[in-house]
Amino acid sequence: SAVISQKPSRDICQRGTSLTIQCQVDSQVTMMFWYRQQPGQSLTLIATANQGSEATYESGFVIDKFPISRPNLTFSTLTVSNMSPEDSSIYLCSVALAGGPNEQFFGPGTRLTVL
């Protein structure tokens, strides 16, 4: 597996502001993903972070709201833009060490509260 860290671990933000979440891996990985987990709910895939190109978003998620960067094979950021209380959630990055149907490992998550 890989050691995955996220910053910040938690934050409380005012509505209308933006927050950028960082995900760092200790080794190069092929795939990086961003998920959202609302309180007491399951995990929902937001997007795949592609190295050197635009992220691939799932239905219901758009780039203007959740811009993603992946400048190299070990780092990615997710920004939650123009936040509202409905964005209060845990945001997790995950990585797959190889392409295809392979194990995904999750970062510790960022707990976001929007007031």
Place this chain on the structure above:
Amino acid sequence: GENVEQHPSTLSVQEGDSAVIKCTYSDSASNYFPWYKQELGKRPQLIIDIRSNVGEKKDQRIAVTLNKTAKHFSLHITETQPEDSAVYFCAAPLTGTASKLTFGTGTRLQVTL
């Protein structure tokens, strides 16, 4: 797209008993089925997975079985212990993708003394 249904939503067992959680999927082309355990306030942890070329996989007290015909797979935990208490999620690949996952709704397992 791929739809994964998970049952039950909650499960309470006595320590030492077995627990079984079942998931069904819709895409017959799906070929990879992981299970994650998430303790309160922690990240989901991969505990076992199975690929479509086998029917069963076991790792100590945990096993996963796959029925491709019926399109369901199950997590079996034997000799449950209090530390098995957590939320368990099954997952399957999103339709048309090899690496993206869609998750079940989760099962909250409580192991009582």
